[in-house]
Amino acid sequence: MSGVWIFAENREQSLELLNIGGELASQIGTKLVNIILGDNGQAQDYIDYGADEVWLLPALGPDQTLLAYAPVIADEAKQEDPDIFLVAGTLRGKELAAIIASSLDTGLASDCTFLKLGADNKLEMERLIFGGAGIQKVVCSTRPQMATIPARTFEPAEMKAGREGIKRELPTPPLSPLKLLARQNRVRESGDIREAQAVVAVGRGIEKKEDIDMIRELADILGGEIGCTRPITEEKHWLPEDLCIGISALEVKPQLYIGIGVSGQIQHVAGFRDARIVCAINKDENAPIFEASDYGIVGDLYEVIPRLLAELKKSGRAN
Amino acid sequence: MINIVSCFKWVIDEAYVRATSSGQIDLESVDYKISDYDRNAIEEAVIIKEKYGGDVTAVTVGSPEASKSIKNALSRGPDRAYFINDTSFADLEPSQTAAILADVIGAQIKYDLIICGEGSSDLYARQIGPRLAHKLGIPCICFVQKLEIKDNQIIAERRVEAGIEIITVPMPALVTVLSDINSPRVPGLKDTLAASKKPVVNIGKQDLSGNYDPKLETRETRAASLKRSCVKFGSEAQDVSGFVQALLKAGAIR
Ligand SMILES: Cc1cc2nc3c(=O)[nH]c(=O)nc-3n(C[C@H](O)[C@H](O)[C@H](O)COP(=O)(O)OP(=O)(O)OC[C@H]3O[C@@H](n4cnc5c(N)ncnc54)[C@H](O)[C@@H]3O)c2cc1C
Ligand SMILES: Nc1ncnc2c1ncn2[C@@H]1O[C@H](COP(=O)(O)O)[C@@H](O)[C@H]1O
Numbered sequence: 202m203s204g205v206w207i208f209a210e211n212r213e214q215s216l217e218l219l220n221i222g223g224e225l226a227s228q229i230g231t232k233l234v235n236i237i238l239g240d241n242g243q244a245q246d247y248i249d250y251g252a253d254e255v256w257l258l259p260a261l262g263p264d265q266t267l268l269a270y271a272p273v274i275a276d277e278a279k280q281e282d283p284d285i286f287l288v289a290g291t292l293r294g295k296e297l298a299a300i301i302a303s304s305l306d307t308g309l310a311s312d313c314t315f316l317k318l319g320a321d322n323k324l325e326m327e328r329l330i331f332g333g334a335g336i337q338k339v340v341c342s343t344r345p346q347m348a349t350i351p352a353r354t355f356e357p358a359e360m361k362a363g364r365e366g367i368k369r370e371l372p373t374p375p376l377s378p379l380k381l382l383a384r385q386n387r388v389r390e391s392g393d394i395r396e397a398q399a400v401v402a403v404g405r406g407i408e409k410k411e412d413i414d415m416i417r418e419l420a421d422i423l424g425g426e427i428g429c430t431r432p433i434t435e436e437k438h439w440l441p442e443d444l445c446i447g448i449s450a451l452e453v454k455p456q457l458y459i460g461i462g463v464s465g466q467i468q469h470v471a472g473f474r475d476a477r478i479v480c481a482i483n484k485d486e487n488a489p490i491f492e493a494s495d496y497g498i499v500g501d502l503y504e505v506i507p508r509l510l511a512e513l514k515k516s517g518r519a520n
Numbered sequence: 521m522i523n524i525v526s527c528f529k530w531v532i533d534e535a536y537v538r539a540t541s542s543g544q545i546d547l548e549s550v551d552y553k554i555s556d557y558d559r560n561a562i563e564e565a566v567i568i569k570e571k572y573g574g575d576v577t578a579v580t581v582g583s584p585e586a587s588k589s590i591k592n593a594l595s596r597g598p599d600r601a602y603f604i605n606d607t608s609f610a611d612l613e614p615s616q617t618a619a620i621l622a623d624v625i626g627a628q629i630k631y632d633l634i635i636c637g638e639g640s641s642d643l644y645a646r647q648i649g650p651r652l653a654h655k656l657g658i659p660c661i662c663f664v665q666k667l668e669i670k671d672n673q674i675i676a677e678r679r680v681e682a683g684i685e686i687i688t689v690p691m692p693a694l695v696t697v698l699s700d701i702n703s704p705r706v707p708g709l710k711d712t713l714a715a716s717k718k719p720v721v722n723i724g725k726q727d728l729s730g731n732y733d734p735k736l737e738t739r740e741t742r743a744a745s746l747k748r749s750c751v752k753f754g755s756e757a758q759d760v761s762g763f764v765q766a767l768l769k770a771g772a773i774r
Binding site for chain 1: 734739
């Protein structure tokens with residue numbers, strides 16, 4: 202038996218995995234299996250986007266967590282012996298993948314940003330190490346070769362007309378001892394910063410929450426969005442988590458990134474590596490952010506920002 | 521009385537990692553540290569001990585050079601340390617580390633609660649917690665930002681993309697913690713002195729009987745290059761004007 206398997210919690214990431222998974226499956230000459238949560242008509246959708254088989258996980262009781270599926274998926278893998286198993290790297294996906302990998306006694310490469318079949322037909326998987334300062338290329342010597350894939354690593358699959366595939370229900374998982382007491386969904390307060398053409402990021406150099414207003418004004422003038430470092434979301438709780446940029450948060454690829462009061466430690470820098478132009482405003486001329494910038498201003502942000510706003514307004518860029 | 525185990529890793533401080541001119545990773549002049557989030561893992565264990573009564577064992581797997589980490593870890597409050605070390609334990613991949621930890625913890629350490637960091641600062645695989653839990657046959661909750669214990673049950677608030685999940689499970693169990701769960705204390709001189717008197721159990725490869733072959737093999741490592749122009753401006757009005765001109769010229773603003 203063989204196959205390339207994919208699993209994602211959401212449609213967006215399923216489509217990305219269908220794309221890369223489909224490519225790998227055709228190179229190996231095997232089938233592409235998409236494991237999905239329940240069926241609200243998505244099974245045919247995923248077949249249209251390239252899945253040869255769609256396996257449906259049955260709905261869980263309201264007090265069960267995603268992890269309850271681990272034994273069911275692991276049991277299937279033990280029987281079917283897939284070549285490759287790609288899991289979308291959401292937080293829950295990473296946890297699930299690690300448990301499945303342990304059940305199957307196989308290797309798992311976390312957060313892979315590049316996948317390629319090597320000359321020996323082994324899957325070469327690249328990932329960041331040292332907070333983003335290094336890249337590691339690994340292969341997995343056991344089966345299945347497993348990887349988690351962050352969102353937006355691959356382009357989504359394209360729809361192909363007239364495809365047919367197999368649908369199959371997976372067995373109901375045993376009750377897990379983990380009980381979900383409550384789920385509190387966060388309301389999204391802003392747009393998706395990954396779509397923004399300009400991102401103005403604030404760091405711990407900002408003294409109080411209200412000061413973010415002037416950064417927001419700058420972002421507005423530039424037609425962009427504000428983002429931030431992890432201490433701003435996690436330590437200060439001044440901005441929501443979906444604005445945090447970096448290796449443990451979101452990766453942005455805007456035309457312009459400006460870091461303000463951001464030191465430029467590697468875990469944050471890894472999140473805007475592919476920005477076209479990078480700028481920094483920091484009062485410490487030795488801050489590492491300057492090495493990661495095209496243009497920097499060495500100075501106190503409380504003096505620089507008003508001057509920058511005035512300059513942009515003067516040149517007619519303010520609305 | 522809750523028996524708590526916190527797992528920590530001694531890692532290269534990534535701030536010292538440089539690139540060679542040929543694009544290799546340069547580890548010539550690096551320093552080491554206790555992996556960032558493992559300080560939160562140790563702190564959380566000590567907070568729980570102080571709050572509910574308990575006993576804290578800190579455990580690490582590494583090369584013999586990682587011995588420097590032991591006193592550092594103990595100065596943060598644990599009662600004892602297990603130092604599992606061998607020259608071949610320097611660059612383990614996650615499945616190996618988890619297997620070694622599971623063999624030692626499973627056979628030698630009493631535990632109700634195991635606390636790991638969310639991810640290690642060097643590999644950031646975010647695997648060892650769940651793998652270790654699975655090997656020990658106990659449930660795990662990852663990415664916890666708030667932890668309580670009631671009637672031998674853990675109540676954990678954990679982060680997912682969409683918001684928060686509140687999950688409960690009876691002990692024994694394992695959690696991995698995010699950095700905002702607490703603010704690790706800064707050990708003082710007294711803590712450092714106390715640390716030298718605490719027991720350390722040394723475990724070598726000869727004391728272990730499992731098979732710890734790697735499942736992931738590293739084919740290549742290289743530095744992640746950052747090529748930027750690095751032009752610096754001052755902060756006076758005319759400098760800021762020059763900065764804006766440069767951005768206009770680069771087409772970064774229109
Ligand atoms: C495993 C791991 C994962 C991580 N993931 C992420 C991640 O995804 N994203 C992330 O952001 N971080 C992440 N971090 C944390 C990261 O290492 C840094 O701690 C963080 O990015 C620093 O945030 P900062 O720049 O806001 O704060 P600081 O490092 O404290 O920097 C503040 C800067 O502001 C400057 N400043 C102060 N006052 C002024 C002023 N008046 N005017 C101008 N400048 C001023 C200072 O000179 C300093 O450079 C991670 C860490 C670990 C260990
Ligand atoms: N060598 C090690 N020794 C002890 N604990 C470790 C080791 N490596 C990782 N851990 C623990 O597992 C967590 C996750 O590590 P990782 O899976 O490498 O991201 C860390 O935060 C530690 O708590």
